[in-house]
Amino acid sequence: MKVKKKIVLIEDDLALGISIVEILAFNNYDVEWFKDGAETITYFKKNICDLIISDFMMPTMNGEELFLKIHKEIKKNSIPFIIITANIDEGIKYRQLENGVNDYLTKPFKTKELLYKIKNILDFKQNIVKKFTPDPFSKVTIKLSQKDFILSLNEILLKTMKSKxxxxxxxxxxxxxxxxxxxxxxxxxxxxxSQYIREFKLEYAIKLINLGEKNIQFLVDETGFNSFSYFSTSFKSYTRISAREYIKALKV
Structure with a gap:
């Protein structure tokens, strides 16, 4: 049986929350619904999901604050995040995208728009996993010839990427x-x-960017660099431009 993708929804509007939960459940998603940010933070201290959808305007903690707490403080920065808002000015919208929010929906929105955006983000995440998961049947035995030595080396580096x-x-x-x-x-x-390990990590980061990833802190965490500044310095030294410049160049 195919495992359902788990989505966490944070929405204080009861009518809209019920509607979204029903839509997602009908489309075979497993949904956990919270009415405020505090409940959500408690949940994520012990749990994880495949995607987060959050309203922007909420009492006590808005969607931006919630995103930053989940991604920065609790370190669940590999979970894609969609913001829902009724009225957002350009400055706030661009700030969310700069923070690393993957997408946003403006109320009122069509059901198809919500479902397409969820599908696209989850498919993208799954493609990354497939692309960088070593094929267990690619080698029957490991004999450290030149080709197999590099393959074995790269496989270990990939599996231990985050463990430094x-x-x-x-x-x-x-x-x-x-x-x-x-x-x-x-x-x-x-x-x-040391140079080979560092450049292997940077090549992995570049592949993630080319696949659409634009959250630099996520790249730092995924590649196991000791700090944001070390990643940034290494990236610029390797590519001759900063990570932000590289990401912007792909959008042109």
């Missing part, structure tokens, strides 16, 4: 000393181990 793997752990997983690892990487790539 160092050269000591990497050499252990490849059953060789640190010096042997460094020699093999230099031989096959003309790079030292």
């Amino acid at each position: 793997i160092d050269t000591t752990e990497l050499s252990k997983r490849l059953f060789m000393s640190k010096s042997t690892l460094d020699k093999k990487i230099r031989k096959h790539t003309n790079k030292n181990t």
Whole structure:
């Protein structure tokens, strides 16, 4: 049986909330509905979902504040986020997009618009997972020839991307000393181990951007860089332009 995608809705308007829950349930989504931001924050301290849809104008905590708390404080920044609003000026709208909100809906909106935006975001997320998940049947055995050495190296780096793997752990997983690892990487790539790991992470970030990701903090977290500033400096050194400039250039 196909597992239903879980959506969290935050909407204080009861009539609209009921309507959205019914629409999503009818279209085979599993929905958790909250009426305010405080309840939502408590929920996300122990739970996760596939997509968040939040009203912008709410008492005590608006949609922007909720987004920042979920993505920055609770670190659930891999969950796509859609803002719903009745009236939003250009400055506020652009600020939400700059913060990293994936999309927004202006009230009143059509049911089809809501469903299409949900589908597009979830499909995009799934495509990223498929694209970067190693095929378990791609190699029956691992013999560390030049080709298989690089494949094995890349597979380990991909699986440990967020854990900030160092050269000591990497050499252990490849059953060789640190010096042997460094020699093999230099031989096959003309790079030292640290440079290869850093550039592998940056290439992964670039692929995510090319697939549509524009939240730089998300890229930092996904690639396991120690800090936002280190990622930014490394990205600019590698590509000759900043991550923001690279993202903007794709929109032109």
